[in-house]
Amino acid sequence: MATYEDWRHCIVDLCKITPTPDYVAARIAELRDEGNSATQKFVEAWGEAHRVQVIAWFERMGDELTGVSAA
Secondary structure (H helix, E strand, O other), X not given: OOOHHHXXXXXXXXXXXXXXXHHHHHHHHHHHOOOOHHHHHHHHHHXXXXXXXXXXXXXXXXXXXXXXXOO
């Protein structure tokens, strides 16, 4: 995925995941935990730069869900 919109489409429309603040917070926590085996597998498959990008996308999604505006 190259853009937030593409990534969000994959999560919401294709995977049929309804994002909630709790879901987003859990994904961010997991991806930030470099000792987590799922995070390690993610980095092996997608790379460190993509992990960082996905964290930022989840943060943006969380902001959208809570009505926080990015300044």
